[in-house]
Amino acid sequence: MTKFTFTEKKDTRSGFGVGLLELGRKNPNVVGLCADLTGSLKMDAFKKEFPDRFFQVGIAEANMMGLAAGMTIGGKIPFTGTFANFSTGRVYDQIRQSIAYSHKNVKICASHAGVTLGEDGATHQILEDIGMMRMLPGMTVIVPCDYNQTKAATLALGDHHGPAYLRFGRPSWPIFMAPDRPFTIGKADKLVDGNDVSIFACGHMVWQAIEAEAALAEKGIRAEVINIHTIKPLDVAAVLESVQKTGCAVTCEEHQINGGLGDSIAQVLSRHYPAPIEMVAVNDSFGESGTPTQLLKKYGLAPENIVAAVEKVIGRK
Amino acid sequence: MKTADIQQLKKTCSQVRRDIVRMVHACQSGHPGGSLGCTEFFVALYFHVLRRKSGFSMDGMGEDIFFLSNGHISPVWYSTLARSGYFDTKELETFRFLNSRLQGHPATHEGLPGIRVASGSLGQGLSVAIGAAQTKKLNNDNHLVYVLMGDGEQQEGQVWEAAMYAAHNKVDNLIATIDYNGQQIDGPVKEILDLKDLKAKWEAFGWEVQEFNGNNMEELIAGLEKVQTLTGKGKPVMNLMRTEMGFGVDFMMNSHKWHGVAPNDEQLEKALAQLEETLGDY
Numbered sequence: 026m027t028k029f030t031f032t033e034k035k036d037t038r039s040g041f042g043v044g045l046l047e048l049g050r051k052n053p054n055v056v057g058l059c060a061d062l063t064g065s066l067k068m069d070a071f072k073k074e075f076p077d078r079f080f081q082v083g084i085a086e087a088n089m090m091g092l093a094a095g096m097t098i099g100g101k102i103p104f105t106g107t108f109a110n111f112s113t114g115r116v117y118d119q120i121r122q123s124i125a126y127s128h129k130n131v132k133i134c135a136s137h138a139g140v141t142l143g144e145d146g147a148t149h150q151i152l153e154d155i156g157m158m159r160m161l162p163g164m165t166v167i168v169p170c171d172y173n174q175t176k177a178a179t180l181a182l183g184d185h186h187g188p189a190y191l192r193f194g195r196p197s198w199p200i201f202m203a204p205d206r207p208f209t210i211g212k213a214d215k216l217v218d219g220n221d222v223s224i225f226a227c228g229h230m231v232w233q234a235i236e237a238e239a240a241l242a243e244k245g246i247r248a249e250v251i252n253i254h255t256i257k258p259l260d261v262a263a264v265l266e267s268v269q270k271t272g273c274a275v276t277c278e279e280h281q282i283n284g285g286l287g288d289s290i291a292q293v294l295s296r297h298y299p300a301p302i303e304m305v306a307v308n309d310s311f312g313e314s315g316t317p318t319q320l321l322k323k324y325g326l327a328p329e330n331i332v333a334a335v336e337k338v339i340g341r342k
Numbered sequence: 343m344k345t346a347d348i349q350q351l352k353k354t355c356s357q358v359r360r361d362i363v364r365m366v367h368a369c370q371s372g373h374p375g376g377s378l379g380c381t382e383f384f385v386a387l388y389f390h391v392l393r394r395k396s397g398f399s400m401d402g403m404g405e406d407i408f409f410l411s412n413g414h415i416s417p418v419w420y421s422t423l424a425r426s427g428y429f430d431t432k433e434l435e436t437f438r439f440l441n442s443r444l445q446g447h448p449a450t451h452e453g454l455p456g457i458r459v460a461s462g463s464l465g466q467g468l469s470v471a472i473g474a475a476q477t478k479k480l481n482n483d484n485h486l487v488y489v490l491m492g493d494g495e496q497q498e499g500q501v502w503e504a505a506m507y508a509a510h511n512k513v514d515n516l517i518a519t520i521d522y523n524g525q526q527i528d529g530p531v532k533e534i535l536d537l538k539d540l541k542a543k544w545e546a547f548g549w550e551v552q553e554f555n556g557n558n559m560e561e562l563i564a565g566l567e568k569v570q571t572l573t574g575k576g577k578p579v580m581n582l583m584r585t586e587m588g589f590g591v592d593f594m595m596n597s598h599k600w601h602g603v604a605p606n607d608e609q610l611e612k613a614l615a616q617l618e619e620t621l622g623d624y
Contacts (some may be wrong), residue, residue, distance in 0.1 A: 056480070077480070080511075091469020092476070095409075098399050098458050099477035119464050119500070123470055125458045127450045137380035269461070 029216060029235045035230075038136040038193050042067025045104055045134075049075050052102065052183050058093055059106040065195075067134050068104035077201045086111045090119035093131040099213035101171060102183065105133050106264060109138035109192055110151040117157060124188050124285045125161040131137050132156075132182045134191045139279035140307065140324055141229055141317035150312035155227075156284020158190040158204025159257045165189040165210060166257040168278075168286075170231035172200045177208035185210055192228065196317040199232050201222035209303075211255045213263035219249035222335050226277035227253050227286050230305070230326065234277050239332035254284055272302040273301045273338045277331055279321075282306040301341035303334040343390070343563055344527035351389055352559055353382045354425060359590045360617045361421035361434055361624060367610040372446065375600040376492065377418035379523050379585040383490065383556050384422040391566050393485060398428055398455035406485045407474060411467020412436050412521065413447040419445050423456040424624070431624040452562040460556065465490060465498025472578075473510045475516040477624060490519045494526030497535050498618040502547070509548030509576040518549075521556070525598035541582055543595060548582045552623060556583035561573035591616055 030198050049055050049071050057071050060081045072079040082089040087105055094104035105112065112135035113120070124131045135154065141151045148340055159166045165187060168260050169175040175193045206214075216231070217238050226234040233251045238248045249267055253260070268274050275295065276287035287304035321327050343574060358381050366372040388394075392406040410419050424474065425430040429443075436442035443452040447462030459470050471489035478485060481525065495501060522540070524531050531537060544551045550572050554565030565581065572579050588594030591613045594605075607611055 080476070082507060083503075083510075085500075085507065087500040088469045088472075088507055089504035091500065091504065092473035093465050094459055095470035095473020095475075096477045098407070098470075098474045099403060099481050099483070101477050101480065103473075119466055122463045127458075143482075243545050284515050293593070333465075 027132060029201045031201045034197040035172040035200055036195060036197055037097045037169060037172055037175040038065070038195060039067050039138070040169070040175030041134055041179050041191070041193055042070060044176035046070045046074065047079065047105055048180055048183040055102055055183060056080065056096060056101045056103050057106065058082055058089050060084055060089050060111065062107050065108070066288065067132070068106050086116045087119050090116045090206040091123050094123035094127060097129045097131060102132050103140050104132050105131065106194070107138070108149060109135035109154050110149055113154040113157050114151060121161060125164050128163060129188060130186055132189050132191060136179050136193055138192045138193045139194060139229065140312040140320040140326070141194050141321065143317050144314050146314040147311040152279070152281045152307050152312065153284065155256055155278070155280050155286065156191060156263055159289065163187060164256070164257065165209065167255050168192045169253055169254050170228055171198060171202050171204070173202045173204045174208060174252055177206070178254065181210050188207045194229060198229055201232060201235065204206050206295055208254070210258060211258045213260035214254060215249065215263070216250065216252055217250040219247035219248045220271055222249065222339055223271045223274045224248050224250045224277065224331065225253050225264065225274060225286065225333065226250065227256060229279050230277040233321070233326065233328050235330055236328035240328060240332050241335055246335060246339065253286060259289050259293065261293050264290055265298055268294060268298055268300050270326040272342050275303045275305060275331060275338055277305040279326060282308050303337045303338040305330050305334050348559055348563065351385050351450045351482060354385045354389060356618045357621040358385060358421045358425060359409065360416060360614060361611045362417040363591065363605060363610060364623065365417050365421070365434055365437040366552070366604045369519065371438055372417055372604060373602045374417065374586040374604070375525070375594060376412065376415040376521060376523065378591060378594060379417050379587045379589045380490070380521050380556065381590065382413055382559050382562050383519065383583060386559065386562050387488065388422045388564055390427040390563065396442070397560040400458060400536060401608065403481065403483055404485065407458065407469045407476070408488040409461070409467045410448060410490050411461055412464060412490065413461030416444070416446065416448050419448060425621065428456040429454065434624045446500045464492070464495045464621050465500040467502040468501055471516060472504055472513050475513050476511070478515055482485065484597070486570070487516050488519070489516070490521060493520055493524065493531055493537065494534070496520065496537050496540065503545040505544065505549065512576045513578050514574050514576050516578045517573065518578065519583050520581050521585055523587045523589045525584045525601060527598065527601050529598055534610050544580045548577065550575070550577040551580045551582060553582045553584070556561070556585040580593045
């Protein structure tokens, strides 16, 4: 299989920015909305090239979600942009009623998710958004792992019909996916083959899992690494196929231990193929200010935490 | 508009009011007060004002479209939609019952023709309408978008986000209306959370504001015809429409008490005795 390495780092939000621009060129129905964070969301290029299709909403996220729902009536495909916290928790009822229940073709694009937002601290470091969004009937939830995959996911959303949540982040992060690697919504992407444990990861944590896998290999443990970029709909077949082979699972996410990827995988396993599972996630707490690396370490999201979780779960087999 | 046509609209109102009290009575739930108060508005809109295509398409291209933000007055909307041909009036008897397309609050989920977004959780409809109006502009579709809100609903913050946005962006293909009946669930709006000078507020936000009586068909038609001439001039248009909650049924008027209460058998008979059956009960 491909050996995953990187020579360059970039923020995943920039992948969204270039993806949106390309999509704008391909599809005249794509429109962008932003709540006073155009630079942070990397939507400047889209705004510049398509001024008539870009809507500056101001600091009014509830209105933005309603506008987006309304814009779908008449065939537009709105991509809303703001921080993940203001894309979900702040506007949950607007998303629930006007977008999800009404099945509107709105793409909610959310940056600065998780502790890797860094110095701004816990007010902005949402760790509950995956849970909130995946609870909504009919909502597609995508958490891409690097710059290239965030671009690919953005492009894929242009051809997807229905409400969707796209979560990405702020920090500069390894680019380890090939730009032409196929991306299919709802289809898990196996990165490393292994027989001893299945590591399921999403977002920034996929790179952490790749690093952990290398460390495990040195100890003679062969981990399978699967990128679950689509949390919902979950690729149940891929999850079961892997765990039926390895007999145990570790989940890795930059999210609360409650409600996110770990819960999603645990639900599948407990219903269809009970097997030991450990979860690398934030343990029911808020984040704080710090650098992304410091925070990943302090909140138990470093590669060594994944290694420890793997050793523990293998011991439970 | 000819006197005979006005008379016909009034006859339709009487039938819609019968539908409202019968629907709410049948399931012993729902919101008759605001529905009765807005009957003239809905009948005028669907039978005279809206430039509609036959049939229903979600996209509403090439036609005027309407959104109801205060979704709890669904009975008047359902009755008007059925009476104007969106679906069979017989279906009104399913209102609020299991497996019905006529949900307690309007929804798109069951595919009821005429509904383009769910509403009920207040404060969201104006934003949706503004978005739809901006899409009409992008599509070079010169039809209008209408939206109705409640006056109690003005207490929701999102309404004012939307108000600011529409004026700033010159969304002038939009006609919003507030059902200004002065009542909300817990009592008079003035006592619960006073809106103070609502006209001055909307004007200060940059809207063109008109006032008319929503229970007087002649005045209502004149008002709705006038506001169409105010569109396309760089400002969104707001109608402050004075109505009386429960209008048309004497014992339901002058009070907030019939906001969300169903009549019993005896009250139903009393109400129907005041409302002539003009188009045939469903």
